[in-house]
Amino acid sequence: MKHPILSLQIFLLLCRFGDTSIFSFGDYTSIFSFGDSYTDTGNIVIISGPAAPDLLITKPPYGMTFFGHPTGRISDGRLAIDFIAEALGLPLLPPSQAANQSFRQGANLAVAGATALNRTFFVEDGDQSVTPYNISLSDQLGWFDAMKPSLCNSPQACKEYFAKALFVVGEFGWNDYGFMLLAGKSVDEIRSHTPQVVGKICAATEKLINEGGKTVVVSGLTPMGCATGNLVLFGSQNKADYEPETGCLKDLNSMSRDHNLQLRRALAQLNGWYPGARIIYADFYTPIIDFALTPQRFGFNATDGALRCCCGGGGGRYNFNFTALCGMLSASACSDPSKYVNWDGIHLTEAANRHIADGWLNGTYAHPPILSSKV
Secondary structure (H helix, E strand, C coil): CCCCCCCCCCCCCCCCCCCCCCCCCCCCCEEEEECCCCCCCCHHHHHHHHHHHHCHHHCCCCCCCCCCCCCCCCCCCCCHHHHHHHHCCCCCCCECCCCCCCCCCEEECCCCCCCCCCHHHHHHCCCCCCCCCCCCHHHHHHHHHHHHHHCCCCHHHHHHHHHCEEEEECCCCHHHHHHHHHCCCCHHHHHCCHHHHHHHHHHHHHHHHHCCCCEEEEECCCCHHHCHHHHHHCCCCCHHHECCCCCCEHHHHHHHHHHHHHHHHHHHHHHHHCCCCEEEEECCCHHHHHHHHCHHHHCCCCCCCCCCCCEECCCCCCCCCCCCCCCCCCCEECCCHHHCCECCCCCECHHHHHHHHHHHHHCCCEECCCCCCCC
16 A cells, blocks of 8 residues: 655754854764664663563573674674774763763663654554653653763863764654554654654754754664564565565555655754754665665575564564564574674664664765765
8 A cells, every 4th residue: 555755744843053063074073872672772771770681682692693682782793883983092981871971982872662753752642552651752851951061161062072973863754653663653644743752853853963963874774674573573475565675565665765765954054054963864764675685695594584583483485473582582583793783673783783873984875975074
């Protein structure tokens, strides 16, 4: 079933003109990252408190490839943000909720389950699947504000400090749309909220620029129709509901593309208002589609490396079953995660994260590349 693309309605009312001073891009001295489970390096485990031992991500085989044990990252190893930090010669970002931690070289404020819209939006709408924690983009920005006194002691000092920082506004929108899907909303109805989601991301980007940030990397949405868990949960008996080239669900991928189109246009307009800053669009959609189209080109298994998850159980085409999720005793990991794109049904393997980060750093999947000096 095809859904018409809604007319573009970008919520840029929160965006205002600001400082347009020229900045000479040099070495970054810190990274401050916001986002959801694609970026979280441990915050959800800390926030969960006594419930943390019950989280599947705290159990093997999470972390098996690089760290050798679970770290709170939802992958077999490093995330894209880890590879970015390594490329810039900075330490892996500590979760912002960690105690007795210095954040002078940056912090990761991302939390698994985070949304662009405030949690109250979902609670008031009656969505039962929404996270029980206040961890939205606005909440993460609040944590950042509370952190500032430990980083700089005056408005001018903060401006100077953040001018040398790299800001990353991670992949927001996945959970917003996911919670709506689980609540039974149609793709058309969900798309009506895309301008609100994009508006929140735009407002956050502008806030970071006004804090003194000169480079903000803003990630687009992954192709939700290629996520293994979604292929199982929202699967169809109708072949016409799938993209013949990739095997992904058409409607969900179309929803992701619509989000990304609106986001790119909004960021381009915002970038024009702040010519002294760089707003980089990090494409999270195209690389995963590329993996699905030609998996062997990237070293993935040509037969099932793109859509079948590495860690899971139950067999079948996708190796995904809610009674055998990664981390459960009934699940197991593939022998070589580097041959797979999908790790646990939603999240990516370290190998996929490495390819994506390289594309963001050097230009294949970023506009402009993070490592370029172009404004």
